[in-house]
Amino acid sequence: MFSPYLGKEYTNQEIENALYQCSGKLQVVHSYHKYKQAAEAISAGKIIAWFQGRSEYGPRALGNRSILADARNKEMKDIVNRRVKFRESFRPFAPSVLYEHQQEYFDLDIPSPYMLMIANVLENKRDAIPAVVHVDGTGRLQSVMKELNPIYHKLIETFYQITGIPVILNTSFNINKEPIVESPTDALKCFLSTDLDELYLGDYVITKR
Secondary structure (H helix, E strand, O other): OOOOOOOOOOOHHHHHHHHHHOHHHEEEEEOOOHHHHHHHHHHOOOOEEEEOOOOOOOOOOOOOEEEEEOOOOOOHHHHHHHHHHOOOOOOOOEEEEEHHHHHHHEOOOOOOOOOOEEEEEOHHHOOOOHHHOOOOOEEEEEEEOOOOOHHHHHHHHHHHHHHOOOEEEEEEOOOOOOOOOOOHHHHHHHHHOOOOOEEEEOOEEEEEO
16 A cells, blocks of 8 residues: 655645635635634535545545545535536545445455445445445445545545545546646636635635625
8 A cells, every 4th residue: 555645745834825815705714723624614505625635646635635526415416516526427426434434334355545436325325325336336446544645634534524425526636638736826827716615725714805
Protein backbone atom coordinates (compact mmCIF):
# COMPACT_ATOMS: atom_id res chain seq x y z
CA MET A 1 0.00 0.00 0.00
CA PHE A 2 1.31 3.43 -0.92
CA SER A 3 0.12 6.96 -0.27
CA PRO A 4 -1.48 8.53 -3.34
CA TYR A 5 -1.08 12.02 -1.89
CA LEU A 6 2.05 12.91 -3.82
CA GLY A 7 1.18 16.32 -5.26
CA LYS A 8 2.11 19.77 -4.09
CA GLU A 9 1.05 21.12 -0.71
CA TYR A 10 0.37 24.83 -0.47
CA THR A 11 1.44 27.11 2.37
CA ASN A 12 -0.90 29.38 4.30
CA GLN A 13 0.78 32.32 2.57
CA GLU A 14 0.00 30.88 -0.87
CA ILE A 15 -3.59 30.28 0.19
CA GLU A 16 -3.90 33.80 1.58
CA ASN A 17 -2.46 35.28 -1.63
CA ALA A 18 -5.10 33.46 -3.66
CA LEU A 19 -7.84 34.60 -1.28
CA TYR A 20 -6.67 38.20 -1.56
CA GLN A 21 -7.18 38.11 -5.33
CA CYS A 22 -10.88 37.29 -4.79
CA SER A 23 -11.41 39.18 -1.54
CA GLY A 24 -14.37 41.23 -2.75
CA LYS A 25 -16.35 38.11 -3.64
CA LEU A 26 -15.71 36.02 -0.54
CA GLN A 27 -16.39 35.80 3.15
CA VAL A 28 -13.43 34.07 4.82
CA VAL A 29 -13.15 32.75 8.37
CA HIS A 30 -10.15 31.00 9.91
CA SER A 31 -11.62 27.99 11.67
CA TYR A 32 -10.24 25.93 14.54
CA HIS A 33 -13.22 23.58 14.24
CA LYS A 34 -13.25 22.79 10.51
CA TYR A 35 -14.06 19.09 10.97
CA LYS A 36 -17.17 19.75 13.05
CA GLN A 37 -18.23 22.65 10.89
CA ALA A 38 -17.79 20.70 7.65
CA ALA A 39 -19.49 17.58 8.99
CA GLU A 40 -22.45 19.62 10.22
CA ALA A 41 -22.69 21.38 6.85
CA ILE A 42 -22.78 18.05 4.99
CA SER A 43 -25.35 16.60 7.39
CA ALA A 44 -27.51 19.71 6.86
CA GLY A 45 -27.61 19.10 3.10
CA LYS A 46 -24.91 21.51 1.99
CA ILE A 47 -22.47 20.69 -0.80
CA ILE A 48 -18.92 21.53 0.22
CA ALA A 49 -15.54 21.59 -1.45
CA TRP A 50 -12.68 20.08 0.57
CA PHE A 51 -9.12 21.18 -0.31
CA GLN A 52 -6.50 19.82 2.10
CA GLY A 53 -2.83 18.85 2.02
CA ARG A 54 -1.17 17.32 -1.02
CA SER A 55 -3.16 16.60 -4.15
CA GLU A 56 -3.88 13.02 -5.19
CA TYR A 57 -1.98 11.08 -7.84
CA GLY A 58 -4.22 9.05 -10.11
CA PRO A 59 -7.68 9.19 -11.71
CA ARG A 60 -9.78 9.72 -8.58
CA ALA A 61 -10.36 12.43 -6.01
CA LEU A 62 -9.46 10.77 -2.71
CA GLY A 63 -10.41 13.35 -0.14
CA ASN A 64 -7.85 16.11 -0.67
CA ARG A 65 -9.40 17.72 -3.77
CA SER A 66 -13.01 16.62 -3.37
CA ILE A 67 -16.60 17.81 -3.47
CA LEU A 68 -18.53 16.20 -0.61
CA ALA A 69 -22.20 15.74 0.17
CA ASP A 70 -24.63 13.68 2.23
CA ALA A 71 -25.10 10.15 0.87
CA ARG A 72 -28.27 9.72 2.97
CA ASN A 73 -30.31 12.01 0.71
CA LYS A 74 -31.66 10.07 -2.28
CA GLU A 75 -31.96 13.34 -4.25
CA MET A 76 -28.35 14.38 -3.60
CA LYS A 77 -26.95 12.81 -6.77
CA ASP A 78 -29.26 14.93 -8.92
CA ILE A 79 -28.67 18.00 -6.75
CA VAL A 80 -24.87 17.76 -7.11
CA ASN A 81 -25.21 17.21 -10.85
CA ARG A 82 -27.55 20.16 -11.29
CA ARG A 83 -25.69 22.61 -9.07
CA VAL A 84 -22.04 21.69 -9.50
CA LYS A 85 -20.93 18.87 -11.79
CA PHE A 86 -23.09 19.47 -14.88
CA ARG A 87 -22.58 15.92 -16.15
CA GLU A 88 -24.70 13.02 -17.42
CA SER A 89 -27.31 11.85 -14.95
CA PHE A 90 -26.45 8.16 -15.36
CA ARG A 91 -22.91 8.58 -13.99
CA PRO A 92 -22.78 7.55 -10.31
CA PHE A 93 -20.99 9.26 -7.44
CA ALA A 94 -18.68 7.36 -5.15
CA PRO A 95 -18.98 6.50 -1.46
CA SER A 96 -16.10 7.26 0.89
CA VAL A 97 -16.41 4.94 3.88
CA LEU A 98 -14.43 4.61 7.09
CA TYR A 99 -12.48 1.39 6.56
CA GLU A 100 -13.31 0.12 10.04
CA HIS A 101 -17.02 0.19 9.06
CA GLN A 102 -16.65 -0.88 5.44
CA GLN A 103 -18.03 -4.42 5.79
CA GLU A 104 -21.15 -3.10 7.50
CA TYR A 105 -22.11 -1.48 4.18
CA PHE A 106 -20.20 -3.22 1.37
CA ASP A 107 -19.57 -6.81 0.33
CA LEU A 108 -15.80 -6.32 0.28
CA ASP A 109 -13.35 -7.56 2.89
CA ILE A 110 -10.18 -5.91 1.55
CA PRO A 111 -9.35 -2.18 1.45
CA SER A 112 -10.08 -0.10 -1.63
CA PRO A 113 -8.13 3.06 -0.77
CA TYR A 114 -7.73 4.29 -4.36
CA MET A 115 -11.43 4.11 -5.37
CA LEU A 116 -10.75 1.56 -8.09
CA MET A 117 -12.92 -1.34 -6.87
CA ILE A 118 -16.64 -1.89 -7.25
CA ALA A 119 -18.56 -3.82 -4.61
CA ASN A 120 -22.16 -4.65 -3.88
CA VAL A 121 -23.80 -2.40 -1.33
CA LEU A 122 -25.44 -4.66 1.24
CA GLU A 123 -29.18 -4.77 0.62
CA ASN A 124 -30.08 -3.71 4.14
CA LYS A 125 -27.91 -0.58 3.80
CA ARG A 126 -28.95 0.67 0.37
CA ASP A 127 -31.72 2.85 1.73
CA ALA A 128 -29.29 4.39 4.24
CA ILE A 129 -26.93 5.76 1.56
CA PRO A 130 -29.03 5.96 -1.64
CA ALA A 131 -27.06 8.80 -3.25
CA VAL A 132 -24.03 6.54 -3.78
CA VAL A 133 -25.75 3.31 -4.80
CA HIS A 134 -25.67 2.65 -8.54
CA VAL A 135 -28.71 1.25 -10.37
CA ASP A 136 -27.27 -2.28 -10.13
CA GLY A 137 -26.81 -2.04 -6.33
CA THR A 138 -23.06 -1.44 -6.44
CA GLY A 139 -20.73 1.36 -5.43
CA ARG A 140 -17.18 2.25 -6.46
CA LEU A 141 -16.01 2.77 -2.93
CA GLN A 142 -13.05 4.45 -1.30
CA SER A 143 -11.85 2.89 1.94
CA VAL A 144 -10.73 5.83 4.08
CA MET A 145 -7.91 4.74 6.34
CA LYS A 146 -6.49 6.82 9.14
CA GLU A 147 -2.97 5.72 8.24
CA LEU A 148 -3.24 7.12 4.70
CA ASN A 149 -5.33 10.24 5.25
CA PRO A 150 -5.91 11.24 8.89
CA ILE A 151 -7.53 14.57 7.90
CA TYR A 152 -10.19 13.06 5.64
CA HIS A 153 -10.70 10.19 8.06
CA LYS A 154 -11.35 12.64 10.90
CA LEU A 155 -13.93 14.51 8.82
CA ILE A 156 -15.92 11.35 8.05
CA GLU A 157 -15.50 10.16 11.63
CA THR A 158 -17.00 13.45 12.82
CA PHE A 159 -19.87 13.03 10.35
CA TYR A 160 -20.38 9.51 11.71
CA GLN A 161 -20.56 10.85 15.27
CA ILE A 162 -23.26 13.31 14.21
CA THR A 163 -25.35 11.02 11.98
CA GLY A 164 -24.46 7.41 12.76
CA ILE A 165 -23.49 6.93 9.08
CA PRO A 166 -19.79 6.38 8.26
CA VAL A 167 -20.21 7.12 4.54
CA ILE A 168 -20.27 10.35 2.52
CA LEU A 169 -20.59 11.13 -1.17
CA ASN A 170 -17.25 12.02 -2.75
CA THR A 171 -16.68 13.39 -6.24
CA SER A 172 -13.76 15.21 -7.77
CA PHE A 173 -13.36 18.94 -7.17
CA ASN A 174 -13.98 20.13 -10.71
CA ILE A 175 -16.78 20.67 -13.19
CA ASN A 176 -17.48 18.52 -16.22
CA LYS A 177 -14.67 18.50 -18.82
CA GLU A 178 -12.26 20.33 -16.48
CA PRO A 179 -9.31 18.72 -14.64
CA ILE A 180 -9.40 18.28 -10.89
CA VAL A 181 -8.33 21.50 -9.20
CA GLU A 182 -4.70 21.62 -8.14
CA SER A 183 -3.97 25.02 -6.60
CA PRO A 184 -5.84 27.38 -4.28
CA THR A 185 -6.44 29.63 -7.29
CA ASP A 186 -8.02 26.71 -9.18
CA ALA A 187 -10.17 25.90 -6.15
CA LEU A 188 -11.47 29.45 -5.83
CA LYS A 189 -12.20 29.70 -9.57
CA CYS A 190 -14.26 26.48 -9.43
CA PHE A 191 -15.99 27.54 -6.22
CA LEU A 192 -17.04 30.89 -7.65
CA SER A 193 -18.27 29.41 -10.94
CA THR A 194 -20.57 26.81 -9.34
CA ASP A 195 -23.32 26.65 -6.73
CA LEU A 196 -21.12 25.09 -4.05
CA ASP A 197 -22.15 26.17 -0.56
CA GLU A 198 -18.80 26.24 1.25
CA LEU A 199 -15.11 25.78 0.52
CA TYR A 200 -12.73 24.39 3.12
CA LEU A 201 -9.33 25.61 1.94
CA GLY A 202 -6.80 24.43 4.49
CA ASP A 203 -7.99 25.96 7.76
CA TYR A 204 -10.11 28.63 6.04
CA VAL A 205 -13.87 28.29 5.64
CA ILE A 206 -15.09 30.28 2.64
CA THR A 207 -18.54 31.30 1.52
CA LYS A 208 -19.65 33.69 -1.22
CA ARG A 209 -20.68 37.26 -0.44
